[in-house]
Amino acid sequence: MEIVYVYTKKRSEFGRQCNFSDRPAELHVDILPDPSLAANFVERDPCDVPTQCTQEMSEHEVNTERFEHETRGINHAEGGWPKDVNPQEMEQTIRFRKKVEKDENYINTIMHLGSLMEHCIKQNNAIDIYEEYFDGEEVVEEAEEQPSAKTINVFRDPNPVKRTATSLSWHPDRNRKLAVAYSSLEFQRTTQDMNYDSYIWDIENPNKPEMTLKPVSPLVCLEYNPKDSHILIGGSYNGQLAYWDTRKGSQPVEMSTMEHSHRDPVYKVIWLQSKTGTDAFSASTDGQVLWWDIRKFSEPTERLVLDPSKKGNLENALGAISLEFETTMPTKFMVGTEQGLVVSCNRKAKTPAEKIVCTYSGHHGPIYALQRNPFFPKNFLTVADWTARIWSEDIKESSIMWTKYHSANLLDGCWSPMRPSVFFTIKMDGTLDVWDFLFKQNDPTLTLKVCDEALYSMQVQDNGRFIACGSQLGTATLLEISSGLCTLQRNEKALATAMFERETKREKILEARHREMRLKDRSRSEQSKEDDGNMDGEESAEEMLARSEKEFFEMVGAEQKKKEKEEEEQLDKEEEEDYFE
Amino acid sequence: MEEYHPGDEVAFNPDEASNSVKECIEGIIGGVDYSQNKVNQWTATIVEHSLTQLVKQGKPFKYIVNCAVMQKSGAGLHTASSCYWDTTTDGSCTVRWENRTMYCVVSVFAVAVAL
Numbered sequence A: 001m002e003i004v005y006v007y008t009k010k011r012s013e014f015g016r017q018c019n020f021s022d023r024p025a026e027l028h029v030d031i032l033p034d035p036s037l038a039a040n041f042v043e044r045d046p047c048d049v050p051t052q053c054t055q056e057m058s059e060h061e062v063n064t065e066r067f068e069h070e071t072r073g074i075n076h077a078e079g080g081w082p083k084d085v086n087p088q089e090m091e092q093t094i095r096f097r098k099k100v101e102k103d104e105n106y107i108n109t110i111m112h113l114g115s116l117m118e119h120c121i122k123q124n125n126a127i128d129i130y131e132e133y134f135d136g137e138e139v140v141e142e143a144e145e146q147p148s149a150k151t152i153n154v155f156r157d158p159n160p161v162k163r164t165a166t167s168l169s170w171h172p173d174r175n176r177k178l179a180v181a182y183s184s185l186e187f188q189r190t191t192q193d194m195n196y197d198s199y200i201w202d203i204e205n206p207n208k209p210e211m212t213l214k215p216v217s218p219l220v221c222l223e224y225n226p227k228d229s230h231i232l233i234g235g236s237y238n239g240q241l242a243y244w245d246t247r248k249g250s251q252p253v254e255m256s257t258m259e260h261s262h263r264d265p266v267y268k269v270i271w272l273q274s275k276t277g278t279d280a281f282s283a284s285t286d287g288q289v290l291w292w293d294i295r296k297f298s299e300p301t302e303r304l305v306l307d308p309s310k311k312g313n314l315e316n317a318l319g320a321i322s323l324e325f326e327t328t329m330p331t332k333f334m335v336g337t338e339q340g341l342v343v344s345c346n347r348k349a350k351t352p353a354e355k356i357v358c359t360y361s362g363h364h365g366p367i368y369a370l371q372r373n374p375f376f377p378k379n380f381l382t383v384a385d386w387t388a389r390i391w392s393e394d395i396k397e398s399s400i401m402w403t404k405y406h407s408a409n410l411l412d413g414c415w416s417p418m419r420p421s422v423f424f425t426i427k428m429d430g431t432l433d434v435w436d437f438l439f440k441q442n443d444p445t446l447t448l449k450v451c452d453e454a455l456y457s458m459q460v461q462d463n464g465r466f467i468a469c470g471s472q473l474g475t476a477t478l479l480e481i482s483s484g485l486c487t488l489q490r491n492e493k494a495l496a497t498a499m500f501e502r503e504t505k506r507e508k509i510l511e512a513r514h515r516e517m518r519l520k521d522r523s524r525s526e527q528s529k530e531d532d533g534n535m536d537g538e539e540s541a542e543e544m545l546a547r548s549e550k551e552f553f554e555m556v557g558a559e560q561k562k563k564e565k566e567e568e569e570q571l572d573k574e575e576e577e578d579y580f581e
Numbered sequence B: 001m002e003e004y005h006p007g008d009e010v011a012f013n014p015d016e017a018s019n020s021v022k023e024c025i026e027g028i029i030g031g032v033d034y035s036q037n038k039v040n041q042w043t044a045t046i047v048e049h050s051l052t053q054l055v056k057q058g059k060p061f062k063y064i065v066n067c068a069v070m071q072k073s074g075a076g077l078h079t080a081s082s083c084y085w086d087t088t089t090d091g092s093c094t095v096r097w098e099n100r101t102m103y104c105v106v107s108v109f110a111v112a113v114a115l
Helices: A090-102 A104-126 A492-532 A541-580 B014-029 B039-056
Strands: A021-031 A149-155 A164-170 A177-183 A198-202 A211-213 A219-224 A231-236 A241-245 A266-271 A279-284 A288-293 A302-305 A320-325 A332-337 A342-346 A356-360 A367-372 A379-384 A387-392 A410-415 A422-427 A431-436 A446-449 A455-460 A466-471 A476-481 B061-071 B077-085 B091-098 B102-112
Touching (some): A021 B091, A177 A476, A219 A266, A320 A367, A332 A379, A367 A410, A379 A410, A431 A455, B014 B039, B014 B091, B039 B102
Parallel strands (some): A410 A455
Antiparallel strands (some): A231 A241, A266 A279, A332 A342, A379 A387, A431 A446, A455 A466, A466 A476
């Protein structure tokens, strides 16, 4: 290391002394004006300076050498006769012929010419040059592409206080517009400045909604009338229904009266198939399903109380969250309830008791979506709690097919209108799953994370290609899925039919077996009752509850420990790798 | 860089400087008439060449060279300067040159690099 000594000295203390003095002003240039020189110059006023701000381009012309051509044709009727022979006169021609035939060269030339001609004719017949290739072949099918989906457009709620997009409805013709209902479904979370409006968006313009609908209370569900695309019906948070005509403006044309409406938010409203096209029915968690004619909104035309004991008792009634109606089966409809039951009903029944035909149980939570398969109306899809299930109408005890239990709640789902084996579900963690049960049954075919917040509603367009999903913060996203997922594959219908039948049969067999076992158990227990006369092993309800709680927590703990162990193993493996590197 | 001779305490020689500058001007705009397109180029070249010549003399000076070219159109031109420096070592010189169509005025200021 160098040893350095730094010493400082002011610049003024060494070097040359600055002896500055003033040098007075010196005139450098003194050129006097000379007007005579100005005579050499002419003032140019005004001064036009043209400029052109264009691309500099050059123009070239090329002309090829002229090629003269003429179209000529030959029409050979008869000819070749020498000048003195008149082809019309038979005598002359015969005479000439005889003369030529006597010529020596005649035969040789004919032979030579004949063979040439034969060659050409043969060539002509060998290949048909006007043949159409590939005439009858079918269009080759595209190679299997990876299923994919991409976001086309995002429509955001323009208000500062964001509300959930609870329902979406596509415009019935041409699917150019999307009606979205906004409301806040969280209990008592509506703030003072929350806007009640719902919007109709034009899918080409995500910046501003095309039209606003101004209800009295936020709309929970909204549907376009499939017969008249200007009419929309909406069910609102306070239980009333209202209908709009888009030609008439943002205010509802008419609203149902408070006394006769529902007492809880109207969760679903569906248009019915009728001659007038003005009938609809609505469902709400107050346990009622009401039928309306929009021309006379003061009172519902019909009322059904969802009492499973069939007594019409409103206190026992199950709250309805979703409705299902298929226009091909106009007498039947289904209701999905908050309690996890699907109730199948008959419209044409005379008494309210007969209206409820049967119930399907199997879900643990409210049934958010319920839809029949458009190709196989006997099978329907339900989306509730953490699973989606497919049911067959005949089997009431359990579903025939179901997905595994996911980690997030499933909030909506629907079938694809183009493919019988494809359906879509959306989850609380903001993902959209596309399921194709002919391709893969354990997992969705395609999982797509649409947004970070929960997705509350979805609706697929009639062509099966575009899906709109609405989220908790009011963002509606428009997705396009790959063509493989929305075009009917070969044999798909047959395969789907076979699959449904197989699963239905399996469930039937299982049901029968269960029934047998139950009968056997009952007879056995009756026998043992006679022997023992004492029922021990019958736990009280509380003990059973405590036992099941303990089991549940043990299972959860075991799962957690398994996860932790897996993570530890993963870390150990990584450490080992680092160590060896 | 040209060699610098330490210990040389020479004052500025205006004659020598003015001669070399005059030669430069002659070389650049010697026989041409005033042309608006080229005048910028001329002034730059004059200044550069003059400076190069001055630096070649190898004296320990800081130079400032100023050049003005004016068309002879009947207007008058007057410039002056005043300096506050060490009159023993520093100096300046001005060269005036003209032809039929223009005037050229080059001023050189030299300030000694004091040690």
